[in-house]
Amino acid sequence: xxxxxxxxxxxxxxxxxxxxxxxxxxxxxxxxxxxxxxxxxxxxxxxxxxxxxxxxxxxxxxxxxxxxxxxxxxxxxxxxxxxxxxxxxxxxxxxxxxxxxxxxxxxxxxxxxxxxxxxxxxxxxxxxxxxxxxxxxxxxxxxxxxxxxxxxxxxxxxxxxxxxxxxxxxxxxxxxxxxxxxxxxxxxxxxxxxxxxxxxxxxxxxxxxxxxxxxxxxxxxxxxxxxxxxxxxxxxxxxxxxxxxxxxxxxxxxxxxxxxxxxxxxxxxxxxxxxxxxxxxxxxxxxxxxxxxxxxxxxxxxxxxxxxxxxxxxxxxx
Ligand code: PBG
Numbered sequence: 098x099x100x101x102x103x104x105x106x107x108x109x110x111x112x113x114x115x116x117x118x119x120x121x122x123x124x125x126x127x128x129x130x131x132x133x134x135x136x137x138x139x140x141x142x143x144x145x146x147x148x149x150x151x152x153x154x155x156x157x158x159x160x161x162x163x164x165x166x167x168x169x170x171x172x173x174x175x176x177x178x179x180x181x182x183x184x185x186x187x188x189x190x191x192x193x194x195x196x197x198x199x200x201x202x203x204x205x206x207x208x209x210x211x212x213x214x215x216x217x218x219x220x221x222x223x224x225x226x227x228x229x230x231x232x233x234x235x236x237x238x239x240x241x242x243x244x245x246x247x248x249x250x251x252x253x254x255x256x257x258x259x260x261x262x263x264x265x266x267x268x269x270x271x272x273x274x275x276x277x278x279x280x281x282x283x284x285x286x287x288x289x290x291x292x293x294x295x296x297x298x299x300x301x302x303x304x305x306x307x308x309x310x311x312x313x314x315x316x317x318x319x320x321x322x323x324x325x326x327x328x329x330x331x332x333x334x335x336x337x338x339x340x341x342x343x344x345x346x347x348x349x350x351x352x353x354x355x356x357x358x359x360x361x362x363x364x365x366x367x368x369x370x371x372x373x374x375x376x377x378x379x380x381x382x383x384x385x386x387x388x389x390x391x392x393x394x395x396x397x398x399x400x401x402x403x404x405x406x407x408x409x410x411x412x413x414x415x
Contacts, residue, residue, distance in 0.1 A: 116397070117393055117396040117397050118396070119389070119392055119393055119396060119411065119415045120415070121164065121165045121166055121167075121408075121411075121412045121415065122165070122167055123396070123400070123401065123402055123403050124166050124167070124168070124402075124403055124404075124405060124408040124411065124412065125166075125168045125169065125170050125209060125362075125402060125403070125404040125405075125408070126161055126166050126168070126169050126170070126404075126405070126406075126408035126409065127169070127170045127171075127172060127404060127405075127406060128149070128154075128157070128158075128169045128170065128171055128172070129146070129147070129148040129149065129172050129173075129174060129300055129301065130148070130149055130150070130151060130154065130171055130172070130173055130174070130191055130192065130195040131148045131149065131150055131173075131174040131191065132150070132173075132174065132175050132176045132191040133150045133176065134150050134152050135150060135152065135153065136148060136149060136150035136153060137149055137150075137153045140296065140299060140300040141299065142295070142296035142299050142300075142367070142371050143296050143299075143300060143367055143370060143371055143374070143406060144374050144378070145374070145406075145409075145410075146300065146370075146406050148174060148300065151194060151195060151198050154195075154198075154199075155202070158199065158202070158203050158206065159203075160409060161206065161408075161409065162203055162205060162206060164408075164409055164412040164413065165412060166408050166409070166412055167205075167206070167207050168206065168207035168208070168209060168253075169199075169206055169207075169208060169209065170209040170210075170211055170256065170404060171192050171195055171196065171199075171208065171209065171210055171211065172192075172211050172216060172300075172301050173185075173190065173191040173192035173195065173216055173217075174191065174216060174301055174302055175190060175191050175216070175217055176191075178217055178218055178219040179217075179218070179219055180218065180219060180220065180225070180226065181214075181218065181225050181239060182214035182215075182216075182217030182218040182224075182239065183217070183239075184217045185213075185214055185216075185217040185239070185243045185246075186239065186242035186243045186245075186246045187246070188246050188249065188250065190246070192210055192247065192250070193246055193247065193249075193250035194250075196208055196210065196247065196250040196251050196252050197250055197251060200251045207253045207254070208251070208252055208253050208254075209252065209253065209254045209255070209256050209283070210247040210250075210252040210254075210255055210256065211256050211258055212240065212243055212244055212247060212255050212256060212257040212258065212259070212268070213257065213258045213259045214236070214239065214243075214259065215259075215301070215303040215305075216301045216302065216303045219306075220305065220306045220307065221298075221302075221303050221304050221305040221306050222305050222308075222310070223236070223258075223259040223260070223261075223310065223313060224236030224239070224259060224261060224313075225239065229307070229308065230308075230312050231261075231312065231313055233261050233262050233263070234263075236259065236261050237261055237263060237264060237267045240257065240259070240261065240264055240267055240268060241267060241268070241271040244257075244268045244271055244272060245271055245272070245275055245277070248272060248275075248277040248280050252280075253281075254280070254281045254282070254283055254337075255268065255272075255280060255281075255282055255283070256282070256283040256284075256285065256339070257282065257284060257285060258285040258288060258341075259285075259313065260285065260288050260310075260313040260314050260315070261313065262329075263333070264284075265282060265284050265329075265330045265333035265334055265335045266333035266334065268282055269282065269333060269334040281336040281337065282334065282335050282336050282337075283335070283336065283337035283338075283339055283362060284330040284335035284337070284338055284339060285339045285341055285364070286326055286327045286330040286335060286338045286339055286340070286353075287315065287323045287326055287327060287338075287339070287340045287341070287346070287349055287353070288314050288315060288339075288341045289314060289315045289316070289317045289341065289342065289345075289346065290309065290310050290311045290314035290315060290316065290317065291314070291317065291341075291342050291345075291366070291368070292368065293342045293344075293345070293366045293367070293368030293369055294342075294366055294367060294368060295367065295368050295371075296367035296368055296370070296371045297366065297367035297368075300367065317345070320348070320349060320352070323340075323349050323352075323353070324352070324353075324356070327353050327356075327357065331357055331359065335359065336359065336360075337359060337360045337361070337362055337402065338353060338357060338359050338360070338361055338362070339361070339362040339363070339364055339404075340353065340361070340362070340363055340364070341363075341364035341366060342364060342365070342366040342368070342369060343363040343364055343365045343366065343369065343395050343400070343403075344365070344369050344391065344394075344395075347363075347394060347395065347398035348398075350363055350395070350398040350399050350400060351398045351399050353399070354398070354399025354400075355399070360401040360402060361399050361400055361401050361402070362400060362401065362402035362403070362404060363395040363398070363400035363402070363403050363404070364404045365391070365392070365395065365403060365404060365405040365406070365407065367406065369391070370405070370406040370407060373387050373388055373391070373407075385410070385414060388407050388410065388411060389411065389414060389415070392405065392407065392411055
């Protein structure tokens with residue numbers, strides 16, 4: 098009889114035959130920066146995660162560096178929002194300032210800019226509104242401006258999350274024509290219209306004031322469409338592909354990993370974080386163990402990179 102239990106006898110052998118490993122080097126830690134001064138505000142639905150103004154952010158970033166986390170992803174909360182989200186391409190906007198500040202003060206951090214408009218528009222949608230819907234091509238024009246402004250500020254990588262058609266080709270062209278041909282793009286290639294983003298929208302003040310995002314983000318029921326979205330992004334020149342959210346979409350992650358020879362990222366989103374925090378606070382689950390199990394499941398499904406609000410906690414445990 099073949100007895101698989103032979104290789105589970107004790108931790109020495111289990112360690113030797115373990116197929117996947119979490120490393121702090123896999124993590125990208127999302128950071129919320131808010132315009133203003135003296136701000137360090139915990140997000141109610143994301144215990145342990147704060148919005149910071151730049152004058153308050155050093156301790157947080159020092160911890161990230163000390164824990165060996167290589168990279169952060171910036172989300173900005175501007176003071177002024179308008180219909181087009183024009184603060185997003187202001188060279189002195191909050192994220193541009195943050196990039197310059199962080200690259201100067203913590204040069205070892207790899208700084209990623211999320212490229213989208215929902216944090217900057219007064220209606221909370223991810224682009225320019227025409228007839229009660231986001232206009233794809235007008236949004237692409239603004240996406241060029243935002244991308245170039247983030248690149249000029251010194252971002253190491255750009256991550257467009259708006260799910261506009263043609264966004265990767267548009268950014269690639271704009272970057273190449275303006276001296277940024279070495280700027281990598283991590284595409285939120287497969288981003289579902291998910292209720293798991295709820296806490297993030299509190300964090301970034303980006304809840305749509307009307308309607309929802311189903312005319313641009315994907316239907317959670319669809320798999321073949323994910324293959325198509327990804328094939329387009331690969332063709333348009335994406336350097337890294339992302340699946341978002343992570344947990345309910347590990348099947349998609351695995352499939353894309355098998356299909357493409359690009360690095361894959363999984364975004365362990367705000368609602369996934371909040372659920373663990375809430376259940377652990379009630380004493381219903383062991384929060385740390387569930388977190389690590391969840392993160393390793395993303396590796397097993399094929400993630401090379403994991404964006405997670407748990408990065409600091411996980412770094413302390415692995
Ligand atoms: C912006 C953006 C969102 C997230 C990342 N970038 C929100 C959204 O699409 O509503 C969600 C992240 C999270 O829930 O952790 N487009």
